[in-house]
Amino acid sequence: MTAQDIIQQIKKGQVAPVYILHGEEAFYIDQVSDYIEKHLLDESAKAFNQIVVYGKEVDARTIIDEARQYPMMAERRLVILKEAADMKSINDLADYLKKPVPHSTVVICHKYKKVDKRTAFGKACDGKEVVNLESKKLYDNQLPNWVLARGKETGIKLDEKGANMLAEFLGNDLSKIDNELSKIKLNAGDKLVTIEEIQDLVGMSKEFNIFELQTALASKDHYKSWLIANYMAENPKASPIQMAVSSLYNYFVKVLTTTQKTNASDAELQKDLGLGSPFFVREYKMAAKNFGEEKTRAILVKLMEIDLKSKGVLNRHADDGPLYKDLVRFVLG
CATH class of the missing domain: 1.20.272.10 (Zinc Finger, Delta Prime; domain 3)
Structure with a gap:
């Protein structure tokens, strides 16, 4: 399942009790978790039903307790655990993943590395009520096409040479490329972006x-x-x-x-x-x-x-x- 698949399911109202977002590429993990954080709950429901915590600051017991609370004047609670790889007691979440409560959604962001499927937590990630996204790094030869596709998604008109230039100059960091595309969009609008404009925007000698x-x-x-x-x-x-x-x-x-x-x-x-x-x-x-x-x-x-x-x-x-x-x-x- 891709990041876009997950987002499309949520848009249709198909919300899972648990999302495990893991892997070396942070971009797709951030894309899904940001979308859920912004759109899953109405603004009026967020104050009492949405919590964002970080792995270094909490333990598994806190996550479980928050998830098991009933929502206040809303359909569900939302618990987002960021930097999950830093949580020492992460294996203690295994039992919850096997039987999550239906009135909460727990999003676990395990960035920059795959979940170890040999651990108790890793084995539980394959539970029938858990949606998994493994966010893999793209190969270098995939980057230009990714830049073209992402540019199209955001309404930027790029040609092949411009996409290659961005990919080569910025390297294999999708978040960095996406930020530069956002800058280009602000400056270029709907017209075709020239090589010269890209060079100016990213600070490259012509x-x-x-x-x-x-x-x-x-x-x-x-x-x-x-x-x-x-x-x-x-x-x-x-x-x-x-x-x-x-x-x-x-x-x-x-x-x-x-x-x-x-x-x-x-x-x-x-x-x-x-x-x-x-x-x-x-x-x-x-x-x-x-x-x-x-x-x-x-x-x-x-x-x-x-x-x-x-x-x-x-x-x-x-x-x-x-x-x-x-x-x-x-x-x-």
Whole structure:
């Protein structure tokens, strides 16, 4: 069951006695718990029937006692436990989960990690009256499509390149991406958001950024590659080497895949590379032609080496400048 499935059920009046929201991705956990907190009870009923508590501050007995109280002038009570992973007595909730009271809804938010199904609490989470949501981290190649879909949900018109830019620049943090999309919506309204507007809003240089470096390297444009790399090396706060290496590694993994799919059509490559549209296929094919499989594999090994050096491993001085230069020299050499 997805976060949207749960929300749609609640909108239809199908409310469960217990919701267990757990997993590494906080975004969907917050999305469901925020919706329930805002919409399950009428405003007039919240004062006496809704309680939000935190795992570090309460024990299981408090949760159970609150849930077993009868609602005052309302159909149900709502008890939301946030930061449940911090509650030491969480296993003591097991018996309640097996037989929850029908007049209360208990929402347990267990963010940043899965519930351990070997524990008493974990085993009870599979009870017939419990709705489970495991919120998993998206893979990097799923992010651009997620950005496009989320933008559409919020009324933002993005193109493929803009979605890729946001995904690469902001990383695998859906809450952070969603916040940036909200800012974009305020500024752009209903019109198509341009690459330049995205760069302005997220504080990215228009000419000297990781996406321009990728394109310059892919086309073996020595002048532009060195120009961008030197700028990024001199501005490590805006362009940290570890972020650049991560983006380039993901990029060259796709280049490697392209080198191995010489007979694939553009549509097949689009699917294999996890691209939302064929827009970028041409660039990956160009890079694959320019580097070939053997060189691309060597580039991936070099990127792993630079990543270690940037973290102080194999390298006493982990300044960004020499690492950027070493990277470009190797890729273009």
